[in-house]
Amino acid sequence: MLEAAGAAAGVASRFNLDSLLAGSAVSIPGFRIPIDGMGGGVAKPAEVRFDAADLYGAQGPQAADIRQDALGDCYFVATLGAVARQQPDAIRNMISFDARTGNFTVQLHDGDGNPQSVQVTQAELEDNLARSGGSTADNTGLDGPIWPAVAETAYAKVHDSNPADGLAEGYNAIANGGWPQDAMQAITGDRGDEIRYSEGFFESENSALDRMAGQVDAALSNGRPVTLWTVPENRSLWDKIRGNEGTQDGLVDNHVYTVEGVHKNADGEWMVSVRNPWSTNMNVGEGHDTASATMEVPLRTLVDTGGAEAFTAGPAPR
Amino acid sequence: MLKAALLSLLAFLGLVRGFDLAALPAPAGAQNGASATERQALRALTSDVSKGGVTIEGERLFTVGKDLPWNAIAKRIDNLARERGAKPVALPGADPGKKLAQAWRAGDGRGVMVAMVRTPGGGAVAYFGVRFTGD
Numbered sequence: 001m002l003e004a005a006g007a008a009a010g011v012a013s014r015f016n017l018d019s020l021l022a023g024s025a026v027s028i029p030g031f032r033i034p035i036d037g038m039g040g041g042v043a044k045p046a047e048v049r050f051d052a053a054d055l056y057g058a059q060g061p062q063a064a065d066i067r068q069d070a071l072g073d074c075y076f077v078a079t080l081g082a083v084a085r086q087q088p089d090a091i092r093n094m095i096s097f098d099a100r101t102g103n104f105t106v107q108l109h110d111g112d113g114n115p116q117s118v119q120v121t122q123a124e125l126e127d128n129l130a131r132s133g134g135s136t137a138d139n140t141g142l143d144g145p146i147w148p149a150v151a152e153t154a155y156a157k158v159h160d161s162n163p164a165d166g167l168a169e170g171y172n173a174i175a176n177g178g179w180p181q182d183a184m185q186a187i188t189g190d191r192g193d194e195i196r197y198s199e200g201f202f203e204s205e206n207s208a209l210d211r212m213a214g215q216v217d218a219a220l221s222n223g224r225p226v227t228l229w230t231v232p233e234n235r236s237l238w239d240k241i242r243g244n245e246g247t248q249d250g251l252v253d254n255h256v257y258t259v260e261g262v263h264k265n266a267d268g269e270w271m272v273s274v275r276n277p278w279s280t281n282m283n284v285g286e287g288h289d290t291a292s293a294t295m296e297v298p299l300r301t302l303v304d305t306g307g308a309e310a311f312t313a314g315p316a317p318r
Numbered sequence: 319m320l321k322a323a324l325l326s327l328l329a330f331l332g333l334v335r336g337f338d339l340a341a342l343p344a345p346a347g348a349q350n351g352a353s354a355t356e357r358q359a360l361r362a363l364t365s366d367v368s369k370g371g372v373t374i375e376g377e378r379l380f381t382v383g384k385d386l387p388w389n390a391i392a393k394r395i396d397n398l399a400r401e402r403g404a405k406p407v408a409l410p411g412a413d414p415g416k417k418l419a420q421a422w423r424a425g426d427g428r429g430v431m432v433a434m435v436r437t438p439g440g441g442a443v444a445y446f447g448v449r450f451t452g453d
Contacts, residue, residue, distance in 0.1 A: 070415040131415025175414035283346040283390040
């Protein structure tokens, strides 16, 4: 990819060698070649800023490409991160780029798990960045990795009744919270399985913890994407009256994390490693704030405080 | 109404931590205060997203860095609000990611709105104590 300084407008233009070789048109300063012929009428000129080369970084799709800034769709972007971590090829197979039109095509799934193809335009991608969506591109000013923005834009678009007038409606639908299994279904076509803590009638807590950790570990080992849905920790009646928060687990309440792993520490306690889609754990306010995107939390603490609603394990690689 | 009166009584007696401006934690790493221009922009944003539906009765202003996303700021207040019985308010002028503002309403018709405008260094954040007009 060659980059040349822009013309009078001072805007850097990008020459896409792949596009040139494919015979498609590109935007050259002062001389726009139309690439989008709309219904046989006058072709509209278009700037192609983002293309296939901008989708992924050198290491391919990864959870670190997710940075949730200003949209309240943790359930969706955390799931994207989990799929990227466990099945990067699924992300690659989900998104394609058409150099002729400058559009991306995203394969999502509807509420019944059926494939749903969504076109994402350059303008819609720019809009996602203007909304400080779930990619790092709006933070770095670089053109990639852009795949989270493409996927997130597609998700907003399927929730918009009239994308032609902009995607505010779609973002209003997706950016005020949602459910982890809905996101898993939209991305993978499968709602996945919830793993919740439970104790059998004569089962000890240790045994139940082993069983739960074993299920999560097995899911991860089998390449399944896993997220963790967190909720407010249990509080005593007196805590509720006084407005006290009770014992905290260190994780954001009412949030969804990408699960990176489970392991036993030196004391034999199961530890869960999670990645916050915010890319930071500052301002959580539960006594464990850290600038690191990842945290380790004892599974026992999550269980004892009631702060973990469920793990969601998506489908195995196909 | 009875519930609101009971809560007011309990708050008066110091037995209930209210959801009010003074009780909110500052954003992590925030500096107190914002410029006059930023303050004006925050107030304008509040009026815009609420379509004039709130009256500002108090304010706390902060300056935050680029490493603290809007979601982290809003989510913390949202969790506190829910914990203390305040409910999120659907703002008529909401535009996710572009107009950074959320509001919560307590039982007495008052509440809090949190707003943020982006700055080169990160952002200016306001916690506004508001009264919802039209009550």
